[in-house]
Amino acid sequence: MSLLWEVTRSTAMVGTLALSAMVTLGVLAASPASRIPRFLSQALHRNVAALAVALVTAHVVTVLADPYVPLTWTDGLVPFAASYKSVGTAIGTLGVDVLVVVAATSLLRGRMTHRAWRTVHLTGYALWPLAIAHGLLVGTDNQAVRWICLGGTAPVLAAALWRAGSAPSPGAVR
Numbered sequence: 001m002s003l004l005w006e007v008t009r010s011t012a013m014v015g016t017l018a019l020s021a022m023v024t025l026g027v028l029a030a031s032p033a034s035r036i037p038r039f040l041s042q043a044l045h046r047n048v049a050a051l052a053v054a055l056v057t058a059h060v061v062t063v064l065a066d067p068y069v070p071l072t073w074t075d076g077l078v079p080f081a082a083s084y085k086s087v088g089t090a091i092g093t094l095g096v097d098v099l100v101v102v103a104a105t106s107l108l109r110g111r112m113t114h115r116a117w118r119t120v121h122l123t124g125y126a127l128w129p130l131a132i133a134h135g136l137l138v139g140t141d142n143q144a145v146r147w148i149c150l151g152g153t154a155p156v157l158a159a160a161l162w163r164a165g166s167a168p169s170p171g172a173v174r
Helices: 003-029 038-065 073-077 086-107 114-122 124-138 142-166
Strands: none
Touching: 003 038, 003 124, 003 142, 038 073, 038 086, 073 086, 086 114, 086 124, 114 124, 124 142
C-alpha cells in the first residue's frame, strides 16, 4: 500500500469522526438548555470544524493525487463527473461543495446578516449524512468504515434527541 493511500484512508476516517463531533457540538451549542457557556461551546465547535475542514481537504487532495483511482479536480468538485463509483463519489463531492460554502460563509460571517449566515450555515446539516453515505458507498475498508460511521452517528443522534427533548415549548418566553 502506498503512503497516499494510507493518508487518504486515515484522513477519511478521522475526518468523518471530526465531522460527527462538529455536528454534535453545533447541535449542543445551539441548544437553549445547554449548561456549557455559549462562547465556550461555539469556540470548540469552530475549532473542531477547522480540523474537519483540514482533514477533508487532505482527503480530497490525496485522493486526487493518488494515481490508483483515476479522478480529476473536476471529479472532486462537480457531482456526477467521476466515473469511479459515480453515486458514492458524487455524494462525497456534494458534501465537499457544501463544506466549502459553509466554511466560506462562516469566515465571512461578520460581513453577512445573521439571517443569511444562519440560512447557509444550516445547510451544513446536510453535510454530515452526505459524508456518512459517501464513506459507506465508497470506503474500501468496509468493516472499519462501518464502525467509524456508527461511532459518529451515535453522538449526533443523541445530541439531536437531547436538543429536541429540551426545546422550549411553543409560545414559551426565552
